[in-house]
Amino acid sequence: MQMSEGVEWALHSCLNLAWADGRAVTAGKLAAFYDLPAAYLNRQLQALARAGIVTSTSGPRGGFRLARDPARITLLDVVVAIEGEQEAFRCRQIMRDGPGGRSDVDYRRHCLVSQAMSRADLAWRRELAAQTLADIGAAVERKHPGAPRAARNRLDLPAD
Template identity: 40%
Template sequence: MKLGDGVEAAIHCAAMLAGVDGDGTLPANAMAEAFGLSPSYLLKHLKALTAAKVLESLPGPSGGYRLAKPAEQITLLDIVLAVEGREPAFRCGEIRQKGKYALDPSAYVKPCGINVAMLIA
């Protein structure tokens, strides 16, 4: 599975914010500049992290972003799911029921074993 570039940016921003003291914040522009990213590109991912309650966004001239909870309570999986979404990476197209050798639909009483294995993985 290949994760999008936004995951790397999101992880770096969360790590940077973990180093901010107290209730301090960092503006998106400062993080974008620190990592050489487009502010609009980074904002998309910061908004996703905020929606997932990994980050908090504070408006105003002294606003910016901060972690929504202690860094120890944020996992890499939290960040990946915020950026990439919760949709499974594998989507079964039930190709076993298509094609030249497909059986009658009534023969497929059990879920696709490959789909089950991939979802567990």
């Protein structure tokens, strides 16, 4: 399974917004932070807004902010906002057309391959749901204590 680059961009943008201390940051500034295409990042930010992860404000002091506390935004929230809710594995029930297959059987529930893939998907989702932006931010800050200040400076946000 491979996620789109939009997931990485969205996660890093959310982390930078967490360090912006509630101040609005434009899509252009967030894109410039990592030299990303602003129009494409803006689409990711709009998806995050539709999911209630960020809010957007227009105008000269407008931009994006986290919509809720980083401790209440999981990595799974961001992944689902960008990639959608569908499972990575989609059972097409090919066993119906195989030897001994039956049209009256739901092979998504009876196929051991499908069951194994569903368990793996559930484990992956549980791991992402167990980690919040606050968790990641704290880990980054332990390793790089100046990261929040450096992010605010790079985003050209005034000092507190």
